[in-house]
Amino acid sequence: MAASETWRLRPGQTLQYRQWDGECILYNDLSGDTHLLGDGAVELLLTLRRGPATRAALAAVLQAEFDLEPAELDLETDTLLHDLQHLNLIDTLAC
Amino acid sequence: MATQNRQPSETDPVASIPQADAAQPTASDSLSAKGASRRRFTRAGAGAAGVLLTLHSQPGMACTYCGVSASAAVSAVGQNKAVGTLSHHGPAPVCNGLDPLAWNKTAWPAGCSPTDPFSKHFSCNIGSAYAAASCNQIMHGAPFDSTKMAKYMLAAYLNVLSGRINFLTVESLRSVWSEWVAKGYYAPMAGQKWYANDIVTYLYGTMD
Numbered sequence: 001m002a003a004s005e006t007w008r009l010r011p012g013q014t015l016q017y018r019q020w021d022g023e024c025i026l027y028n029d030l031s032g033d034t035h036l037l038g039d040g041a042v043e044l045l046l047t048l049r050r051g052p053a054t055r056a057a058l059a060a061v062l063q064a065e066f067d068l069e070p071a072e073l074d075l076e077t078d079t080l081l082h083d084l085q086h087l088n089l090i091d092t093l094a095c
Numbered sequence: 096m097a098t099q100n101r102q103p104s105e106t107d108p109v110a111s112i113p114q115a116d117a118a119q120p121t122a123s124d125s126l127s128a129k130g131a132s133r134r135r136f137t138r139a140g141a142g143a144a145g146v147l148l149t150l151h152s153q154p155g156m157a158c159t160y161c162g163v164s165a166s167a168a169v170s171a172v173g174q175n176k177a178v179g180t181l182s183h184h185g186p187a188p189v190c191n192g193l194d195p196l197a198w199n200k201t202a203w204p205a206g207c208s209p210t211d212p213f214s215k216h217f218s219c220n221i222g223s224a225y226a227a228a229s230c231n232q233i234m235h236g237a238p239f240d241s242t243k244m245a246k247y248m249l250a251a252y253l254n255v256l257s258g259r260i261n262f263l264t265v266e267s268l269r270s271v272w273s274e275w276v277a278k279g280y281y282a283p284m285a286g287q288k289w290y291a292n293d294i295v296t297y298l299y300g301t302m303d
Contacts (some may be wrong), residue, residue: 012267023147029262035222036148083146088283 006093007081008052013089015049030088032095040066040080045089052093055081164217190262192254192302193236195246209234213245216252217272242291247298248272260301 009015010030017026022042024037026045037045040062047053047061059077062068068076084090193201203209207216209231219226223237233245240246252268254260271294274281280288289297 007136011264011270012262014262031287035146035151037151038147039143062232080145087146 002055005055006052007048007055007058007090008093009045009048010088010091015045026089028087028089033087035087035089040076041084044080046082050091171237190301190303191259193250193259194299194302195236195243195250197302198234198250198253203253206256207253213249217245217248217269218276243295244272244275244291247295251298251301254301263301 013029015026016029017024019042023039024042026035026037026042027033028035043061043065044058047058053061055077058081059073062077062080063073081090085092172174207230209229211230212226213219213230213233214226215266216230217225224237225233227247228237228239229247230249233240233249236243236246248268248271251260251263255263255265255268271281275291275294280290281294282288
């Protein structure tokens with residue numbers, strides 16, 4: 001994924017969730033499913049709730065918040081974005 | 096479900112946005128303090144800090160936000176009326192939507208008049224029957240709207256404009272409509288297609 005790629009919450013998602021230590025359950029407004037998410041996914045969603053952000057910015061959020069080795073950062077960021085996109089929680093901005 | 100027997104923490108890190116610099120540590124201890132405050136990913140393999148589990152809703156169209164869908168009841172996250180008093184994060188959902196019949200007897204909110212062309216609010220293919228119809232015609236049941244797709248879409252639109260529901264947006268409704276017009280279905284997620292009847296069922300579920 002390109003570092004400049006811009007991500008956003010998918011329209012219609014309101015991020016109704018409850019959070020416990022390290023895990024969170026979140027209701028998907030579009031699918032009706034309920035997801036059990038880890039801290040990393042939650043951080044990305046909360047960041048995107050404030051507005052669209054680039055992949056680089058989202059990676060920086062993960063780096064600031066979590067104890068991630070630099071080598072892991074890219075893989076974890078891409079994995080999280082891919083998974084959240086697959087669930088239609090987020091998508092990219094076409095611009 | 097994995098979280099079933101757990102109790103929410105009193106110090107729930109709700110809606111916490113990364114605050115790595117909040118403590119403003121001194122230069123001498125900044126690295127250690129920051130390191131201590133940073134969390135570790137749950138290590139069960141790559142991506143374990145991401146999506147751990149999905150509890151699927153009922154097959155078909157279960158996203159009945161204003162009713163008690165299976166997932167909403169189990170998770171207590173879908174803020175339907177029955178669980179609306181539970182603590183939650185984000186705006187409290189409002190579920191007072193009117194159905195098309197009710198809108199035929201109720202004053203419409205600012206932003207949409209019964210005499211407006213339907214195409215003023217929802218994009219329509221040029222020359223289509225929808226493009227030539229007024230909102231009032233749609234709401235009263237136009238013969239070409241046999242699936243009632245436009246009728247329920249317009250009612251949901253009025254519910255959003257009037258603030259009777261707050262978990263859908265004008266943008267999201269138009270997105271669903273446009274995708275349906277273009278493809279004949281709306282895909283809320285990969286591998287799932289909502290045809291007109293599915294969409295109408297969903298929209299109906301947002302109305303009292």
